[in-house]
Amino acid sequence: MNVCIAGAAGDGIRGAGVILGKIFCKLGYSVFVYQEYQSRIRGGHNASVVRASEREINSHGYYYDALICLRDYVFEKHVERLRGVLVCDSSFNLEHDRKVEFPITETVKKLNLPDISRNIAAISVFCKSFGIEAEVVESVIRESLGKAGERNLEVVRAVYENLDITVGQVRRVGERKELVSGAKAIAEGMLDAGLKFYYAYPMTPATPILHILAADNRCVALQPESEIAAIMMAIGSAFGGERAAVGTSGGGFALMSESISLAGMAEIPVLIILAQRSGPSTGMATFTAQQDLYFALNPAHGEFPLIVASPLTIEDSYRLAGELLNLSWKFQTPAILLTEKHITESYTTAKLGGVVKKEVEIFREKSSEIFKRYEITESGVSPYASPPALVKANSNEHDEYGFATDDAEIATEMYAKRMRKEEKIAKVVANLEPYIEIKNGKDWIVTWGSNFGAVKEVAEELGFSVAAVRFMRPLFLPKISGEVFCVECNYTGLLARLLEAEGLEVKRILRWDGRPFTPEEIRREVERWAE
């Protein structure tokens, strides 16, 4: 079942989507919630698409089984997708053959509740007409809104008492599941891997991670003056021996570039969450994209070891966020979690667990000898130390003790020492599922990032095998043959070009309109190629 809630900014559309998602979770469904909103605080058009299924899903659907309209003018934007019931205020004059109407605004006014409670009223209308018990709705509202939400329960009761239409029957299908956002999953992954400091300047779509961590006592989350300050603070904390991360989107990531190079040179671990949104420049600030793959792979001047991975699902973003923080410390070099608005700001049913902090040794003793922080080793990894240990770090090329140098011999050795880490990283990453393969047939659909959920469904239906790339650097591409499609949210086919470099012929399925793929749209595109 795929339900869309649409209205204006300020109508509580996002919250309504989450609450409806939780209602389905409570009934045992696997749920995915897609949030589409504009970069404005009031008015305009926002939508939340809630999909619930008895099998595991990681995408929303294109066609709606129900459309809940909180404003009349949003109807025409969605009517093309509606294949079921329209839920709306009785005062709206909307043409549709299957309608459930209720005096939503009037009821909320009569109860003397703020306008925003119309979202709860509308959900209640949907739930009542689809046979969901009032107590399920009430308990989710209690859990989600707490004491502040108490009065909304009056709205639920008013709807359930006065509406007597049944258009469907949503049954309980199993045990209650948990709904989590991508931002929450990333935050938990980092925390489980020992995150102590998170620094971020607000930028959509990475901001929710800052909100979540700021409210969490397991780490210090701070908002400095700029993205440059954020990553420099993270480098400071890491030099101090504590795990730190930063989060941003393309524009803020650009500002971090010079400091990423510093972390590479001084061998300081730092995790950067790069949540992509539509660009170039400010682009469409609240819409998803996959345009920054090459930027993430080549983020700064000079050559240095770097680890880049991109999660396929919200659950995967938990695992990779933790994995990358651990790897960053193991190899003392920056790591980038390359993700998207469609991961960070979407919600799904997921069980988060399994990430553990992998300890590394840090020397912290005072001494009269200068610590050999950059000892030339075979693996390229040198012992780590933090003050008050007598340790010297440097943005200049340096000797084994961290003193600046331009000596040709030392530079040759030290540069090679750092770069040797890349071989070790590749060996470790090879065992971390650098890509996922699902074998269904001789032809392939290749993808990366959040498209995976939709691609997997289509591939199963049409008999394609799936290859989804998780680690981008070091990059492992699956050995594939036959007809190859590549699904991405960008204009040129950034992953497709990497596949072509391997000699493959690739048919691109691309979009760059800021909207994520649904299974229906991918199927349509695959079929179009066949024509």
Add this chain to the structure above:
Amino acid sequence: MGRISWCPGCGNFAILRAFEKASQRVIKEGYDIAISSGIGCHGKISDYLNLPSFHVIHGRVPPFLTGLKLANPNLIVVGFSGDGDGLNEGVEHFVHAARRNTDITIILHNNGVFGLTTGQVTATSPKGWKSKSTPYGNPEYPINACQLMLASGATFVARVFTGEQKRMAEIFYRAMKHKGFSFVEVLQPCMSFNNFWDLRKEVFWVEKAESVYEAMRKCEDARACGIFYTEEKETYEDVVWRSMF
């Protein structure tokens, strides 16, 4: 330690010696110090001091130290910066670090010129000054670093002159012991590109002011030296840590 590569007669030597003296005093009292420096001639000081150090990138010393201090609140952290490093490229970090009253000490090597890149104007070069990048005279007015720091909320603001090493050492010591954001501007000549040794005759010392406004007036003359202002105020680290536990 690294072999010193500053020009003979550079004011950095005096800063180095004065800081050695001050830091030894602080260490004797049982404290641990970690330092950082930016890019420019001053930045090399990290290599010349027998202390934990991180020679970072241009203008970014304050946020680096903020992160380090948060990770290890027991350290006394000191940043060295230049007029180009701290007032051109990194000026926003100075303002915000002062505003937060983060417990770090910044020592600003102010020689009024980009020395390591062979002589261009900085934010503290006088208007009209002819440098390699301003052959017709500097079209810009200089920043008064102490006034900027006072306006930003710094709780310890001082200016010293490399010609007076003893006084400099004393002020460095007090700046390090001050709880909160402390800022020391050091007037220094650049022997190669901006030699203003005449300042030795021109600098004058003033007493500490009672209010920020009075301090602003006292440091208005770029040749006035002394501790202009101190204030006890809750530090950033204290606020952050208290909100956590």
